[in-house]
Amino acid sequence: MSAATGEQKFRWVGTRPVRPDGHDKVTGRARYGADFSLPGMLCGRVLRSPHAHARILKIDTAEALALEGVHAVLTGDDLPDLTSSEESSSLSAASRNIMARDKVLYHGHAVAAVAASTPEVAREALALIRVEYEVLESVLGIEEALADGAPLLDEELRTKGEEDPKPSNVAAKVMFSNGDIEVGFALADEIVEREFTTQAVHQGYIEPHACLAQMGEDGKATLWVSSQGQFAIRSMTAGILGVELSHLRVIPAEIGGGVGGKTTVYLEPLAVALSRKSGRPVKMVMSREEVFRGSGPALGTRIKVKLGATREGRLVAAQALLHYEAGGFPGSSVQAGAMTIFSSYALEHLEITGYDVVVNKPKGAAYRAPGAPMAAFATESLMDELATRLEIDPVDFRLRNAAKEGVQSAFGPRFRRIGLVETLEAIQAHPHYRAPLKPNQGRGVAVGFWFNAGLQSSASVNVNEDGTVSVVSGSPDIGGSRASLAIMAAEELGIEYEAVDVTVADTASVGFNDVTGGSRVTFATGMAVIESAREVIQQLRERAASIWDVEVDQVVWQEGRACVPDSKEIESLDLKAIADQAGETGGPITGRHSLSARGVGMGFGAHICDVQVDPETGRVEVVRYTAVQDAGRAIHPSYVEGQMQGGVAQGIGWALNEEYIYNADGELQNPGFLDYRIPVASDLPMIDTVIVEVPNDGHPYGVRGVGEVPIVAPLPAVANAVCAATGVRFTDLPLSPPRVLKGIEDAETVS
Amino acid sequence: MRHIRATVDGEATEFLCDEGSTLLDALRDSLQKTGTKEGCGTGDCGACSVIFDGRLVCACLVLAAEAEGATVETVEGISKEGVLHPLQRHFLEDAALQCGICTPGFLVAAKNLLERNVDPSEEEVRFWLAGNLCRCTGYDKIIRAVLNTAAELRGESS
Amino acid sequence: MESNWDGSASPFQKERKLAHVTLPRSLSEKVEGELELEVDARNVRALIRALDLRFPGIGEILSGQTAVAIDGEILSEAGIEPLSAQSEVHFLPRVGGG
Numbered sequence A: 001m002s003a004a005t006g007e008q009k010f011r012w013v014g015t016r017p018v019r020p021d022g023h024d025k026v027t028g029r030a031r032y033g034a035d036f037s038l039p040g041m042l043c044g045r046v047l048r049s050p051h052a053h054a055r056i057l058k059i060d061t062a063e064a065l066a067l068e069g070v071h072a073v074l075t076g077d078d079l080p081d082l083t084s085s086e087e088s089s090s091l092s093a094a095s096r097n098i099m100a101r102d103k104v105l106y107h108g109h110a111v112a113a114v115a116a117s118t119p120e121v122a123r124e125a126l127a128l129i130r131v132e133y134e135v136l137e138s139v140l141g142i143e144e145a146l147a148d149g150a151p152l153l154d155e156e157l158r159t160k161g162e163e164d165p166k167p168s169n170v171a172a173k174v175m176f177s178n179g180d181i182e183v184g185f186a187l188a189d190e191i192v193e194r195e196f197t198t199q200a201v202h203q204g205y206i207e208p209h210a211c212l213a214q215m216g217e218d219g220k221a222t223l224w225v226s227s228q229g230q231f232a233i234r235s236m237t238a239g240i241l242g243v244e245l246s247h248l249r250v251i252p253a254e255i256g257g258g259v260g261g262k263t264t265v266y267l268e269p270l271a272v273a274l275s276r277k278s279g280r281p282v283k284m285v286m287s288r289e290e291v292f293r294g295s296g297p298a299l300g301t302r303i304k305v306k307l308g309a310t311r312e313g314r315l316v317a318a319q320a321l322l323h324y325e326a327g328g329f330p331g332s333s334v335q336a337g338a339m340t341i342f343s344s345y346a347l348e349h350l351e352i353t354g355y356d357v358v359v360n361k362p363k364g365a366a367y368r369a370p371g372a373p374m375a376a377f378a379t380e381s382l383m384d385e386l387a388t389r390l391e392i393d394p395v396d397f398r399l400r401n402a403a404k405e406g407v408q409s410a411f412g413p414r415f416r417r418i419g420l421v422e423t424l425e426a427i428q429a430h431p432h433y434r435a436p437l438k439p440n441q442g443r444g445v446a447v448g449f450w451f452n453a454g455l456q457s458s459a460s461v462n463v464n465e466d467g468t469v470s471v472v473s474g475s476p477d478i479g480g481s482r483a484s485l486a487i488m489a490a491e492e493l494g495i496e497y498e499a500v501d502v503t504v505a506d507t508a509s510v511g512f513n514d515v516t517g518g519s520r521v522t523f524a525t526g527m528a529v530i531e532s533a534r535e536v537i538q539q540l541r542e543r544a545a546s547i548w549d550v551e552v553d554q555v556v557w558q559e560g561r562a563c564v565p566d567s568k569e570i571e572s573l574d575l576k577a578i579a580d581q582a583g584e585t586g587g588p589i590t591g592r593h594s595l596s597a598r599g600v601g602m603g604f605g606a607h608i609c610d611v612q613v614d615p616e617t618g619r620v621e622v623v624r625y626t627a628v629q630d631a632g633r634a635i636h637p638s639y640v641e642g643q644m645q646g647g648v649a650q651g652i653g654w655a656l657n658e659e660y661i662y663n664a665d666g667e668l669q670n671p672g673f674l675d676y677r678i679p680v681a682s683d684l685p686m687i688d689t690v691i692v693e694v695p696n697d698g699h700p701y702g703v704r705g706v707g708e709v710p711i712v713a714p715l716p717a718v719a720n721a722v723c724a725a726t727g728v729r730f731t732d733l734p735l736s737p738p739r740v741l742k743g744i745e746d747a748e749t750v751s
Numbered sequence B: 001m002r003h004i005r006a007t008v009d010g011e012a013t014e015f016l017c018d019e020g021s022t023l024l025d026a027l028r029d030s031l032q033k034t035g036t037k038e039g040c041g042t043g044d045c046g047a048c049s050v051i052f053d054g055r056l057v058c059a060c061l062v063l064a065a066e067a068e069g070a071t072v073e074t075v076e077g078i079s080k081e082g083v084l085h086p087l088q089r090h091f092l093e094d095a096a097l098q099c100g101i102c103t104p105g106f107l108v109a110a111k112n113l114l115e116r117n118v119d120p121s122e123e124e125v126r127f128w129l130a131g132n133l134c135r136c137t138g139y140d141k142i143i144r145a146v147l148n149t150a151a152e153l154r155g156e157s158s
Numbered sequence C: 001m002e003s004n005w006d007g008s009a010s011p012f013q014k015e016r017k018l019a020h021v022t023l024p025r026s027l028s029e030k031v032e033g034e035l036e037l038e039v040d041a042r043n044v045r046a047l048i049r050a051l052d053l054r055f056p057g058i059g060e061i062l063s064g065q066t067a068v069a070i071d072g073e074i075l076s077e078a079g080i081e082p083l084s085a086q087s088e089v090h091f092l093p094r095v096g097g098g
């Protein structure tokens, strides 16, 4: 693998061609999760718990089953009990999350499912299922969960990572430390310390979860589903139902947004189980309300941070205590929160402690850079405060302390080449940073960090008889990644971009691929495509050599043609000419590559946000926004910008509006887009983007993960801007009008 | 069951529907026109946007039975004889879609806007499209695609 | 290079491969506080085996629940990833992604 250099010359990389799947997506022809149907198909529906915390005493399904048109009813008793096997504790939790067994752990927890001839019959059948509950006191927040004598969600749960733990609602403890925190703070001239909170938010993908399942009498099943990974859906569904992987074929639909929330199963095992019971295809689609109540949001956090710096603006100590809600089952993103909270800075003395806390809310799922935005909100707010106290420009202050190559990260390893300094310099140089502000406006800056997952990918590159090329990948395309893969194949092969098409194949048609997540597809699946294309080139050279009867070594592949540079007589052959003779020279020309990706490149972004605050109503409007990010190498810059703009918009929603609102009984009060308000077009300005390219030398073209970094900085960038506009340091999100107004009024009363 | 006759995407169409079913159900389930999407079913996301007798509506809020005698235009009727409408082309060239689930609704809504006003300001576009949710793009490239299309339709090069 | 069948270093091996290993703080009790140690191993799997010999039970935790960073690069499936002399190895909690 060649080391990436800044001077690589490209024909397609860095250009902005139309995506291969574009036409289908602007004409309505592309098929998403809910767009499949089969003859005889039944409608599957889920009965959900009306209580946040209760013991299930009895479920009587007899009446529902007797209803005309009902073909199957499913409860927890129909699914294998996976609790005994230690290894599959996460699978067991997933199984109990998609169908409660002895206890319901949140309002909306599935307790039964039916398959019926029509949606109306299904709805009627759900009403006929009688569930007897013993309602238990619920635990709705971190405070309540940690309180002495708090009701326990799971009497067996003990804190992993704690010495001699007693049963509690704390599932795990993580710690990172370096140096000596006491010594560090003793060196500080300025110390700031605050506690921050954020509320549960949803990924908010526009397409609800949907699938169609069909199981035959031979026990083999096919599942059409929109997800971030058909292989992950296969392994979880098969694991939960006890089906062999080879008996379950998962066909990926187009996916209408995932943002982390479609990396796990909700409906899929139920649909397959209902199909098994009824002998008919079963389609299941969540309503929007079910998406909010029953899928996996990013839950609330409470984060306390203390930072110390010298008069000269050197950070000397940092301490954090993080509590993250996990929902009904263990597994919040606190680990990643702890790993990212101080990772933008070089720090000698630090101590980070994080706790994973179960509460009676839906089991959390990944949400774009899971755990990092909340952590950045805390640290970057305090960085801002320190800069103000030290009277140093906030970008300068960050530059003085920025992580760079060789610096030991807060989570342990030393950084390889990273581009934080470059992104900070870029925002400092940006005209936005010096643009004048109007009254009631304020400007904030913040940086964000996220990893880049490698994981496993497989791809193949097939040369067709006419010289066109079909790339097959197993990574669902959520934001234009087919275009990036096509660009990389065309680049390697030296052919026209238009000659390449990309298919996202089902689990029986391509080797294993991990989920589209962790910003990994263009990076890792892209690497599999590049290697496959290189294998194709090797074969093309061999074929040309055999056509010409020369040694393979004499043949080179350049600009899409095989040629023998030393020979005047031999006329070069293009891909089409070689493909044409493939049959006679050894058969079809195909390259294939599978890998556990190496060489991940970590990503940083730096953002500038201007807000306008209405002092009468407390309403905050983002009036200008600039995001800078190190992409390593932007394969298709439009889709890199798109990731940045989309992440920023989500972050702004998180900062200003979005939150799950519960009543005292733990019922979600706003399970719809009317009351859970995500940003609309009229809420936002254009989002300016600057792509910085500090190549990742672990990737042939220098690619880094791009998709997640952009959501990390907006929370603090917005909050810092609001602080600049109002003089009030807000520590609790979202910055909704009542909260901002109260903050302003409280500050006025004090002064 | 009701028997409905309507013109959908330029074709005379008949379908059966229940009293309570929506135009969105009829389009997607009875007519297999799945290009029109359901994001919420409550009129809050615009993924189901269609033009109903010249008016932009959420198909999930219209009863299927109301379509008797009506003219309905969906995303599937926007391109003509295999040629993309300039809006569709600009959505592709300007990368105005990522996952694409919101795209049918945005195309229908934006087309309706440009038929009324071929020279909208950025603010007018943003407010017209405020009923269509997109979670992927941050709207930036969508707004640009609509403005670029408007410029093209006015005969200005974009 | 001579080495034993399981990848651990043979006593005859000329060049010693002492990797510098850092374990997560959460394992402190299990390793009697020895969170930083030098281990002689050819690859990650051998390293985990060596640690398990010293601190029985730790192997399962390390291979099951953690990611590995070698010289700053985080690897999710690191089993046979070779270690060179002076490799800096960190065992970390696994992070997913969205």
Ligand code: FES
Pocket (backbone or CB within 6 Å): B037, B038, B039, B040, B041, B042, B043, B044, B045, B046, B047, B048, B049, B058, B059, B060, B061
């Ligand atoms: S589905 Fe009609 S507005 Fe959302």
Ligand code: FES
Pocket (backbone or CB within 6 Å): A206, A256, A257, B096, B097, B098, B099, B100, B101, B102, B103, B133, B134, B135, B136, B137
């Ligand atoms: S492109 Fe995904 S919701 Fe708009």
